[in-house]
Amino acid sequence: MSEAETPLLEVRNLQTHFFTELGVVPSVNGVSFSVKKGETIGIVGESGCGKSVTSLSLLQLISDPGKIVGGEILFNGEDLTRLSNKQMRKIRGNKISMIFQEPLTSLNPVFTIGSQISEAIRLHQNVNKEEAKEKAIVMLKKVGIPRAEKHYYSFPHLLSGGMRQRVMIAIALSCNPQLLIADEPTTALDVTIQAQILLLMKQLSTEYQTSIIIITHDLGLVAEMADRVVVMYAGQIVEQNNVYELFKNPKHPYTKGLLNSIPKIHQLKDQLESIEGNVPIPSQLPAGCKFHPRCAAALEKCRFQDPPLFQAKQGAEVRCWLHQEEVIGV
Amino acid sequence: MKKYLIRRLLQLIPVLFIITFVVFVLVYLAGDPVSLMLPEDASEEDREALREALGLNEPFLYQYFHFLGDLISGDFGTSFRYSQEALPLVLERLPATFELAAASMLVAIVLAIPLGIFSARKRNSFVDLFITGGSVLGKAMPNFWLGIMLILMLAVNYQIFPVSGRGTFVHLVLPAITLGTGVAAEMTRLIRSSMLEILHQDYIRTAKSKGVSDTLVIFKHAFRNSLIPVVTITSLQISHLVSGALITETVFSWPGLGQLLVQAVNGRDMAVVQAAVFVIAILVIVINLITDLVYRLLDPRINYS
Ligand SMILES: Nc1ncnc2c1ncn2[C@@H]1O[C@H](COP(=O)(O)OP(=O)(O)OP(=O)(O)O)[C@@H](O)[C@H]1O
Numbered sequence: 345m346s347e348a349e350t351p352l353l354e355v356r357n358l359q360t361h362f363f364t365e366l367g368v369v370p371s372v373n374g375v376s377f378s379v380k381k382g383e384t385i386g387i388v389g390e391s392g393c394g395k396s397v398t399s400l401s402l403l404q405l406i407s408d409p410g411k412i413v414g415g416e417i418l419f420n421g422e423d424l425t426r427l428s429n430k431q432m433r434k435i436r437g438n439k440i441s442m443i444f445q446e447p448l449t450s451l452n453p454v455f456t457i458g459s460q461i462s463e464a465i466r467l468h469q470n471v472n473k474e475e476a477k478e479k480a481i482v483m484l485k486k487v488g489i490p491r492a493e494k495h496y497y498s499f500p501h502l503l504s505g506g507m508r509q510r511v512m513i514a515i516a517l518s519c520n521p522q523l524l525i526a527d528e529p530t531t532a533l534d535v536t537i538q539a540q541i542l543l544l545m546k547q548l549s550t551e552y553q554t555s556i557i558i559i560t561h562d563l564g565l566v567a568e569m570a571d572r573v574v575v576m577y578a579g580q581i582v583e584q585n586n587v588y589e590l591f592k593n594p595k596h597p598y599t600k601g602l603l604n605s606i607p608k609i610h611q612l613k614d615q616l617e618s619i620e621g622n623v624p625i626p627s628q629l630p631a632g633c634k635f636h637p638r639c640a641a642a643l644e645k646c647r648f649q650d651p652p653l654f655q656a657k658q659g660a661e662v663r664c665w666l667h668q669e670e671v672i673g674v
Numbered sequence: 675m676k677k678y679l680i681r682r683l684l685q686l687i688p689v690l691f692i693i694t695f696v697v698f699v700l701v702y703l704a705g706d707p708v709s710l711m712l713p714e715d716a717s718e719e720d721r722e723a724l725r726e727a728l729g730l731n732e733p734f735l736y737q738y739f740h741f742l743g744d745l746i747s748g749d750f751g752t753s754f755r756y757s758q759e760a761l762p763l764v765l766e767r768l769p770a771t772f773e774l775a776a777a778s779m780l781v782a783i784v785l786a787i788p789l790g791i792f793s794a795r796k797r798n799s800f801v802d803l804f805i806t807g808g809s810v811l812g813k814a815m816p817n818f819w820l821g822i823m824l825i826l827m828l829a830v831n832y833q834i835f836p837v838s839g840r841g842t843f844v845h846l847v848l849p850a851i852t853l854g855t856g857v858a859a860e861m862t863r864l865i866r867s868s869m870l871e872i873l874h875q876d877y878i879r880t881a882k883s884k885g886v887s888d889t890l891v892i893f894k895h896a897f898r899n900s901l902i903p904v905v906t907i908t909s910l911q912i913s914h915l916v917s918g919a920l921i922t923e924t925v926f927s928w929p930g931l932g933q934l935l936v937q938a939v940n941g942r943d944m945a946v947v948q949a950a951v952f953v954i955a956i957l958v959i960v961i962n963l964i965t966d967l968v969y970r971l972l973d974p975r976i977n978y979s
């Protein structure tokens with residue numbers, strides 16, 4: 345990060361916990377990262393590590409029994425956690441928008457897709473009904489919906505999953521946001537459609553200078569889309585670096601494990617590795633390093649002492665006792 | 675849409691046949707009307723003569739087709755209690771019943787929508803518990819008991835409302851509350867549960883992520899969807915409304931179809947019973963058709979084939 349440029353988004357020590365009947369679930373436990381203008385960052389990690397909770401926290405959309413219990417979310421220097429509900433609504437869909445994993449259920453079945461796009465436009469822009477409709481049709485064309493004027497009046501169930509995700513992108517980008525959060529935007533789609541949707545997101549974000557947070561467990565997708573990568577494990581960031589260094593010089597044993605589990609062309613299938621064991625349930629985290637029960641390189645220390653985030657070589661930030669060069673955070 | 679309507683209407687024809695048959699069999703099984711029509715000391719010859727004259731000695735199917743023939747010309751026979759044709763007698767009671775039904779639906783809707791939404795939003799709070807408990811109670815209360823209690827408290831003790839009869843707006847209040855409470859209770863429960871389910875849907879999260887206000891999320895995005903199951907199940911509740919109307923009208927001497935039917939059954943005025951049951955059956959069918967259409971208007975995912 346260059347010193348002069350303040351990042352668009354800076355998350356500092358975010359903590360989101362769920363207060364369930366069975367106890368407190370610390371789903372996100374001290375996450376810090378930042379996103380510069382025009383930058384795309386990828387958040388990766390296994391299922392349940394807190395990626396969705398992190399992204400919903402950014403928009404203050406965590407619902408009961410969840411609560412942001414600590415940290416700051418600085419967006420253009422303003423702490424979103426301190427905003428009133430009303431102020432926050434002016435940001436949602438306008439400055440920060442979100443695309444979800446489930447295109448089939450993310451659109452309201454009883455309203456036309458056109459009205460769902462216009463609604464977002466009218467909420468944040470001072471336009472009348474007709475102008476909103478025109479803008480919505482422009483957006484539909486931009487995201488590649490054929491016969492946009494006609495499909496403006498279609499109900500969601502008439503469209504395929506890929507088309508619906510395009511509509512979601514149209515909604516998300518309709519107010520020209522500064523930040524787009526895409527939570528596994530292509531997981532539910534066919535491979536060919538996946539590529540189209542990603543390409544579309546990339547084109548539009550370049551056109552509009554939108555920063556993107558893309559959440560996924562697909563490392564191939566990260567390699568293609570992201571400038572920086574954040575690796576999460578059990579509600580914490582275990583490693584982050586720019587995409588080139590992270591793939592070339594992974595530091596954390598978990599990151600190495602993740603990378604080894606992607607098939608490569610020159611590898612035979614049976615050489616594929618997977619990480620032994622399962623992600624711990626956030627309510628039953630082990631003492632010490634959260635990853636040590638699954639870590640082949642674990643030291644004695646790892647069992648008792650939770651490692652802080654270290655600044656390691658090649659610009660990496662790593663939460664691992666094996667890379668204890670310089671402490672930069674907790 | 676048009677095709678669908680036509681098909682639905684054609685489907686009614688066999689249903690109507692079944693209804694006429696059931697109505698006929700009911701009366702056929704109810705026993706010999708002759709003993710009621712003649713004085714107790716009538717001779718056996720007189721009875722036989724009357725049976726012959728009424729066609730009661732003909733075979734069952736013959737009697738049924740004869741009955742059908744009369745029906746087609748709108749003739750349900752003559753009420754011996756009122757010495758009038760049965761069908762006009764029944765039809766002239768309809769406005770009173772419609773008035774009561776509309777007023778009690780209004781009571782139900784006005785109570786159920788806010789209560790259901792409120793208790794879904796404040797799930798598991800004290801208020802929710804109170805509303806949910808109240809709706810269980812409201813459903814469990816029999817119409818006749820609630821009607822009598824209301825009369826005792828608000829018409830006899832405090833004399834705010836008239837005890838019975840129809841005429842002004844104040845006459846309508848107690849019967850409408852009596853009949854509306856049960857429906858309101860059921861609707862509240864339904865709206866609450868369908869709202870609860872819908873508030874967890876992905877499209878609600880999408881709406882919020884667009885910056886839609888909480889009020890609009892509830893009343894525009896969620897409520898419209900929650901009506902779909904509510905309308906479906908409400909149409910299944912219509913039979914309860916009908917039986918409730920019979921009792922409520924009787925308790926309040928409300929001069930509607932229900933009261934007429936109960937009196938006719940008690941007096942074995944079979945022509946009126948037949949006409950009333952037939953008209954009620956048609957009403958239920960029409961209401962079902964209407965709710966079905968409303969349901970289709972609410973849910974664009976349904977197609978008409
Ligand atoms: N409403 C909730 N109540 C209790 N715990 C919750 C709730 N929502 C999420 N969690 C917990 O938070 C943890 C993180 O969930 P999250 O959805 O962020 O995972 P994720 O990384 O997005 O996984 P996936 O890849 O499957 O989407 C999970 O272990 C889950 O149990």
Ligand SMILES: [Mg+2]
Nearest residue numbers: 395396397527
């Ligand atoms: Mg997720």
